[in-house]
Amino acid sequence: MAGKEETETGARAEAGTASGAPPTLGVGMVGYAFMGAAHSQGWRTAGRVFDLPARPVLAAVCGRDRTAVRAAADQHGWAAAETDWRALIARDDVQIVDICTPGDSHAEIAVAALEAGKHVLCEKPLANSVAEAETMTAAAARARARGQVAMVGFNYRRVPAMMYARRLIAEGRLGALRHVRVTYLQDWLVDPEFPLTWRLQRQHAGSGALGDLGAHIVDLAQFLAGEPLVGVSALTETFVRSRPLPAGATAGLSGAGGAEAGRGEVTVDDAALFTGRLASGALASFEATRTAAGRKNALRVELNGERGSLAFDLERLNELSFHDHTEPAVTAGFRRILVTEPGHPYLEGWWPPGHALGYEHTFVHQARDLVHAIATGTDPQPSFADGLQVQRVLAAVEESAEKNAVYTPVPL
């Protein structure tokens, strides 16, 4: 899958899919760190394991450092490298702009790409503020009218167990919902000497565990329940208030208020704890933290309804626990469904029953679903409007946290 080959393929695709081969869709990706690597795997793989109406082509990747972006292009299989995201958007061989940068640049890039006629995939959280998210959603709506598609990267919806959970809930297997409880626990900030990276600075990340992890679980909760949160009550905390500046930290940072010598102030939350109500009246609880020692990626979901319950743990992502409350009590119990059967979502592309999938498969599925949405002209899930709704919840959480946890409505 050399670069040259892909470029040729891309050209052929543009030409109009000669001789029965599927058309292609050129992807241009901005950012190439952790998310960029994961997205690359998604784009490389989707067309190989799924029968797609169009085959994604890794056209170009964009980053500020010319040497680094070139190396990344070579490593991940992108045909070309760009150092200016505007140039990337302008490329003829790019039909999809995939935004994998920190949240403070999402709005500008996404709006420009949409206005340039490109489809957009934007990493979560959609933006660092509701205002930005509104602008982006408006741009997406305008673009939608022109046939473009804009999707936000809440990839955990695309864990097969989560997509299947949604199906069971939509079929009524849980009945009226009573409880939703979701946690997302990590532990990389337990160490007080972990450095002050961009994820710990409000101006870049918008918020801390809340935007990084909380955004995922708010989206998942609303997606699974099929209804929005209507209000929240929140506590947030920053346990470690200053951290070592990373090597090569900017001057601006070193002058930050409260910084010790060689340390900078942490301006985001380490943890956010919130409760809320869904539109149906169900109670919901959330915890997002990076200071839960021993929890590496513990995104845990449980929903309890009048007719059944579901439970899930991202650290065991091939499993879904389902309790059918309509069973006789003597034989009822949470059953561990291995979500690797032929009829389960996305499994048509993968392996026989019991053969585990992993984290990055969610990005393969995301690529698959975006290509389908583009090809069929249907609304993508989750849309920018969905991302905006999550942003409003996050804003209500922050507002509540500032107001002594008072219950704070989420605007519709």
Add this chain to the structure above:
Amino acid sequence: MAGKEETETGARAEAGTASGAPPTLGVGMVGYAFMGAAHSQGWRTAGRVFDLPARPVLAAVCGRDRTAVRAAADQHGWAAAETDWRALIARDDVQIVDICTPGDSHAEIAVAALEAGKHVLCEKPLANSVAEAETMTAAAARARARGQVAMVGFNYRRVPAMMYARRLIAEGRLGALRHVRVTYLQDWLVDPEFPLTWRLQRQHAGSGALGDLGAHIVDLAQFLAGEPLVGVSALTETFVRSRPLPAGATAGLSGAGGAEAGRGEVTVDDAALFTGRLASGALASFEATRTAAGRKNALRVELNGERGSLAFDLERLNELSFHDHTEPAVTAGFRRILVTEPGHPYLEGWWPPGHALGYEHTFVHQARDLVHAIATGTDPQPSFADGLQVQRVLAAVEESAEKNAVYTPVPL
């Protein structure tokens, strides 16, 4: 050691046995339903499996229905039956009054028993209001000065895994605490046709899941952390607002506001969700509910600290999960400790490693510990003061729930 009456009783009890046998302690129990049965098993067994300084004797049990209380006495092994709790307290062969009635009668019985010179074990929650709990605590303090002991029945502290968890935390194995999260999930109110028993009526039960289940987890959280909650933010909910009157329901009930024909209004919460802060600044989250389908007795605890974490599930009560964060990351992980080893709390009375204990063992341990407190003249754990502190948390939870979840301090 016990007072005059106890000595006499002991002397009487010893009449037919060898002179080196331990003295006895006569127990009088009020109430004989679920809790009464569990306490009976505790009193019957403690002296058989543990070496106690005094052997409990099941002197008398008390209930309002003469036939029923007699049958209960015979069933559970109580030597005598009473129908008036005042008469029970007055018995010479009763040195310990064990209160297993609904919360609305705790204060009156406990205060009378203490004033009559008896030791008291009172089921949780200590009372239905802070005012009652204060009265009881004051009475216990006065009695303490006379050498009496008053304990509140938070039996889950006495699951060996929980007592051992406290020991690990006290030894500093978790370091500075960051998070405490506790849930207590049951499902017996999922069914909307479950009848309106006393536990669903505010005048008898004080509150619903909050007082029944929430009291346990508030006590456990504070016990394990070794520090109090200083403030809370809460949401509560009653999903099923009217329920069938049980056969033989009182006239008073049937006239309750909001009752349909043959149904009565549920006046307590089905579920309570609250967050809070501990004195050290750690964040805490709580959920108490009886509407979590498939969860039978899911009291789950997790504590995360700077040096380690602990997790527990009452449905697997012989296990404690411990993560030692000072281990190298490559070999670290939550280890499943079977809390059935010789050095674990209470295990000196039981079986070889790996032989499981069950729910009612907590009542055996409670009886053991109360006897030791009486014999040694030490403060019992948990004391009425501890029960009062829990009551204050529950009151703050209710206040917060009424005030739109606003963060509400817990008075010291």
Add this chain to the structure above:
Amino acid sequence: MAGKEETETGARAEAGTASGAPPTLGVGMVGYAFMGAAHSQGWRTAGRVFDLPARPVLAAVCGRDRTAVRAAADQHGWAAAETDWRALIARDDVQIVDICTPGDSHAEIAVAALEAGKHVLCEKPLANSVAEAETMTAAAARARARGQVAMVGFNYRRVPAMMYARRLIAEGRLGALRHVRVTYLQDWLVDPEFPLTWRLQRQHAGSGALGDLGAHIVDLAQFLAGEPLVGVSALTETFVRSRPLPAGATAGLSGAGGAEAGRGEVTVDDAALFTGRLASGALASFEATRTAAGRKNALRVELNGERGSLAFDLERLNELSFHDHTEPAVTAGFRRILVTEPGHPYLEGWWPPGHALGYEHTFVHQARDLVHAIATGTDPQPSFADGLQVQRVLAAVEESAEKNAVYTPVPL
């Protein structure tokens, strides 16, 4: 529950159950170590938590050391102490003889008790040889004709999850059986300095892990499957061949062949591994060992049939895993049934759903079932004939192990 009281009760029972109270059954127990303590708890408790047709009375306990047996009687609540098991059998207030001694004395005591007209409960394994077991079974058959009952103490059948598993299998929920796999793993012999107790000497224990643990799993496998093993192939091993003599070891032992200074030869197996076929053609595998580091009491059972599967782990004895293979594959999975529901076996005596039972409950259930068998004149389960069948399997295992693992039929 003082000794005097019980003696009186016993007397009353003998007199013929005056005034509506249930009759009593006097129990005489031989041996009072680990098994004796567990059986005592069973006898003390059965009549308190279950409605029994007759209430067991702890009449007398027997041991060779007068002081020790007296202390045991007092500790465990036995009304009298004997030092000669023949005297115990001869007591008028003893109707049930409960044998908790090492296997080399089972036959003599059991046969004498049966011939004296007593009901007998005999700990497993029934005997140390097939010949002894045959003698005992013949004595039980003669006694049966006289209305006596003889039961062997395979207590693990009486874990509610196991009894319920048998019910599910008998109802056909697994269909035709394909596989039975059972392990019983402990680790107390990993330490090479663990002393040479009677359990490690062939003349007392008959065999090692095979008779101690293997007997349980052979019985369980046959009980659950509802059919016998027809042949086996076996490997056995003694990893640690000499061990320190315990303090006070007999002179005979110290002269044992192969003994080092202060050490004696281990004459039983540390581990036994065997496979076999059930009458239906299902394959079975077994492993019994005391050298599996970290496994404390890991009796694990799995059965796979054409229509479903069951799995169980004694370290989580309140849970039964059930897979219903007739479910659609997308929702099928092993469900974790908490065997604590009202309809589950033995639960009528215990607590609400989700409240865990423990190890010694099996002895309470055993006492309950023996009393029922006596009262109703029905065959006890498991009978001495069942114990003999297990003994034949163990003998076939030993024979196969001696003959290079060749498949060895189990005589019918």
Add this chain to the structure above:
Amino acid sequence: MAGKEETETGARAEAGTASGAPPTLGVGMVGYAFMGAAHSQGWRTAGRVFDLPARPVLAAVCGRDRTAVRAAADQHGWAAAETDWRALIARDDVQIVDICTPGDSHAEIAVAALEAGKHVLCEKPLANSVAEAETMTAAAARARARGQVAMVGFNYRRVPAMMYARRLIAEGRLGALRHVRVTYLQDWLVDPEFPLTWRLQRQHAGSGALGDLGAHIVDLAQFLAGEPLVGVSALTETFVRSRPLPAGATAGLSGAGGAEAGRGEVTVDDAALFTGRLASGALASFEATRTAAGRKNALRVELNGERGSLAFDLERLNELSFHDHTEPAVTAGFRRILVTEPGHPYLEGWWPPGHALGYEHTFVHQARDLVHAIATGTDPQPSFADGLQVQRVLAAVEESAEKNAVYTPVPL
């Protein structure tokens, strides 16, 4: 490093890229069904996530049906398609021949490829007979002298948890081994109407569950233990003896003995159960079956040693359970290590801690390791000699099963 052909291919591949790019290795794959799809993912991905000394290029795929193999090439990203494996081997742009066909063709293809100077990766089991495996191993030894590499595809060694388990064992964390128990349970043959595919015919598959699943667990057991099995005792069974012929079954098959109308005889085992001894004297047990209802891919491993134990379940492949028996008993327990930390094997190529890997990652790792072996001229693990050793164990298993399970030595 690669020979002349590789350099040319590399040169061609590099035509359009910077001069510092790594050389390439052309892969030619024979077979493109399940294994072919998995291997394709491995070859496509290895060079993208790992820093390799040479980048694999998917040069050509081979299959008998021209249309199908072309479609497969297009689907999986192979540059060319061949219908004759001899032609594939002869291609200049192929330096590695990857054999993904049924076992009956392994020997011929592998020997031809090795003699043609190619490196070989051959799917497991290495062959259908010891004789074939010996021929292949001899050919590999001759090729080794010429600098070629031959590896057999026991991919489960390359689950990070398994490779890490080996490291812990090699470091002595388990001490002297006592027990190895391994099962590989699947359930796709529970249904008696599952058709008679090649995997159920001795002439193609060699054996049934034994060769398919048993080969994996024999290899894993020996790999982890670091020592060979020296003897085995075995039972095998075919529960469903005839099955429907698949659509398009060959005439040869329909005439098979024992076939009913439209059905054919199953000539391989459904299940194989065997025990054995390792060179050190440790006991081992194995079960391979495709008739364990509800078990989808339950490859489970446990090893117990004097100093610790390890346990693993392929259905939860990111986890390794480790018990350190040198810990104090009160804090010891099986710890669940998430094998997703930076220091764990293969994790340098993947995601942050706690982000799960899946089944096909083993093929990416296999490709990585083969490329490293080729580049560094080191012996590949597992080698053809390792595959031959497994074959000898399988042959001893079959011999024992034919001889009434008698203990059968494995030739060295």
